[in-house]
Amino acid sequence: MKRIPLLIGIIALIASVCSTPSASAAKTGGLQFGACPQDLATPYPHLDCATLQVPLDYSRPFGAKVAVTISRAKATDPATRRGVLFLNPGGPGGGAAEYAGRLTAVSSTGQTRIPSSVLKMYDVIGMDPRGVAHSTPMSCGDLSAWSSPLPDPDAASQRETWWKLLGEFSAACERNAGNMLPFVNTKTVAMDMDRIRQALGEEKISYLGFSYGTYLGIAYASAFPNRLDRVILDSAVNPTPREMAYQGWAVLGQNPAMHRRRDTYFEWVARYDDVFGLGTTKDQVRAAWDTVIADLRRAPRGHAGPFEFILATFDTMYSEGGWQNFTQAISDFVNRNDDTRLKAVTPNLATPANHNFLSIFNAVSCTDSPWPRDRETWERDATEHASRYPNYAVWYNTWYNAACQNWPVPAQERALPDPDQVPPILIFNSEGDPSTPIEGARALRQLLPSSRLVTEVNAGKHGVVFGPLALNNSAANQIGADFLVSGTLPAQDVSIPGHPFPVPVRQTANAAVSQASPAKLRLGVE
Template sequence: MSRGVRRLLAAAAVLAVTMTAGCSATGTDDDSGPSPSPSRSQTGAAREYLTQHVDWSTCFDKFQCATVKVPLDWDDPDGSEIGIAVIRTQQADNTRGTILVDPGGPGGSGFNIVKDSLGYVTTDRLQSHYAIAGFDPRGVGRSSAVDCFTDAGRDRMRSNDADPDTDAGFKNLRSMYHRFANACQKHTGALLEHVDTESAARDMDVIRAALGERKLNYLGFSYGTKLGATYARLYPGKVGRFVLDGALDPSLTSVQIALGQAKGFERELRVYIRRCGQQPDCPLDGGVDHGARQVRALLDSATRTPLTATDGRKVGGSLLASGIIAALYNTANWQYLTQGLAGAMNGDPSVLLALADQSADRDQSGNYTSNGNEAFIAINCLDYSPPAKKAAMRAVAARIEKASPTFGPELAYTGLTCANWPVPSTAHAPKPPGTDKPGTDKPGTDKPGTAPILVVGTTGDPATPYAWAKSLTRKLPGARLLTWKGEGHTAYGRAGPCINKKVDAYFVTGTMPPRGTTCR
């Protein structure tokens, strides 16, 4: 029996909890996937954005900030414009240029990751050779942003435990997401139609010019790898040194993503349970299978009878599952997962609730400090084409729940988020980098070929399974795969010196690791 749908699991990488990146609305096997559309002609008005004057000013004591202007609609660059917030470290005379960072999502703030967590996403060596820049993609944070529900409305949405396997539950959730879609349209306006990944990738080329770079150097995590691969398709001659860590293959359908993540998180839970069982404070007993059944029993029990946290909030299966999934992104959080499970099994869900809140950017006062979850939905509803009919969603949900008895109920029925979306999907058939139609001043035709790209894959990555890193590497001309044999989401910055040194060497000297390189 499904416990319901808890779709809001994702936004971006943060310090302790790395949030889901690549979760998407669930579709069918033959849905058109998230690939960008064919190239659009670049008029004189569009080229003017590349030569705009950008006013960089000192911000947050040691950074420089600017707002870069881009067209609201890249099909109509003479029309309205929006602002993209960019931050960068001070560029020393000896630096080799700038690396643009995207932490994932969609909906993650590259601005905040540079401002608050620079030492987590980049090494001292990299910072000594490059300035580091981050940005909030269109629809996100400090840029022209998506706006939907109030904080109270987001709380209600995250804690909805209606069961879509029942007609009443399905109707409840569809109605809730219809209200959400209407609120997004009301408060966001015309921007809602233009927050797709291809538009964000076009914005990146304007950012490249604003940074004074002839070619773009880029470090993308999770969904940021899809954004980077899209840029490489559109502007192959402007690809500098690209590292894509935690790969999301743009050719995947939404069903393939949902199934891959369902299997990934189920597998990761079992790895956690096995390690937990070796510790004296582990609340799970009787081996991995029994431990997984205990987790499922906890979630089912809380769905029927919500627990009460120390702050008085009622916590059902939805929020508990979100907290567990959030902790599985990073092995550094597994100690908190153990504490959280122990507490919840004894009636106190506070630790798991804190993990769920952190992943959703909700502070202890009940305020949401970002619009990451709202942007996540808005971007995915443009990038993918999920089914809108109940029968199709239930057929997909059955496959997902079979793949993951524990988390399938949390990852199934995500198509409900886009079923009543007020603007049409922009999904198109997949295309490899550099294959846009030829034409003067059109993206994808400035120069033939794409510079070598380094893809980093983690064998135990639950959110972007290792198979996706292998498939993306095959699709990118001249790309090479660097493997970390480890657990959790992404590798650079947390996997240790082997990965860090090889990524840094590529950025600093252009030296690719030998084919088949694996770090342990």
């Protein structure tokens, strides 16, 4: 779920904790705020940071500890300050310390993604969950399992290779991260959030969660409903199926939604044949995409094989922000046999940063809710979906998550809040969201009768409110700001028009390559 672009480098191999606070550092509750790590301080000088030691295992509160790092953008009008607004950008595996800077930074035009009316009233808090970024890191430690190019996901002859690869990855996680592995899950991260709340000296927190971050909000609401003030969940995980991730947002629920979204993308490309030269119809553009896959199956281009290209396609669908560069890569390859841009936009998974993301992604996803434990179910469901959604990445989506079939840590039951205890929640979703399909937001709305659902129609971007300035939806931003500032909810569920789609412009080859960036591994928001 990925996609802020927190691109491939979002997870550091070595944790960077906040600088030792100076004598003038501000102390809040049990936290000592001071300078942020350089990678945060340089782009976001308005942030300060702190680190809190929390129990590795909350059943043994006086045992081993892990560090959890937060950043803070202080309320710009202390006289009207309401409290703290926690963030989570998604993943699982995304850190919010950087995201807090991104959403509160002033652009060259004087704008901020979170509206100034909200920033006046809240300290914005970005927590890097345990195992992620500047907090105590977790890694499965074996890069070889994800060396690119990976096997062809659609080839029946490669299925035993995939099961072996994923089994080795699971065993590496148990071997190299075994002491931490049972305690990297969303329910435990929610407990870390509440420890930070206490350390900040706050009675309650407000919360803004995107993608997987909506489930973190749900887990916090389940455990600490009386500690919540105002909550926005954008691009909502459906927590109602028992096999929450498998049946919902990660595999089976995602396949049809992503298939529809890719068709929307092909239609967009076809409107700009004068720019890309890939055809004037959806079918012609799909044929060009098929040409790339077929060529990479014959001979990968460096690290870019069919799996990596499908991954890049999949993650490009989350936001139109990357459509031009990705499409130019396809155009160069098909029309000029030039793979320079193609290799630039496809990820090499065998890097420490990517491996750490995959470690956290699996550690959390595989333990937050049950998964099928037999291969036959996975292969039967993938085969059936592949027949319903031909020429789509069904098997890729299966293999991306299939380490959960044999994960070494038992899965928990998913968290479900008590609707009578939870305050009213504002939910956003685009109707064509490929990662967290609209059906999940509707199910969450039914689960929480006091909530309200805002649907962005004629849109499929993953993430609706407070989005990138080039793709923002002013109506969504106004509804979100009104709620956070005054507590005003729509009287009923509402639909709002979609944000504009981008209009591509011609670029020089050098400019396009310099702007191309690899897929972001399902983080989900920008």
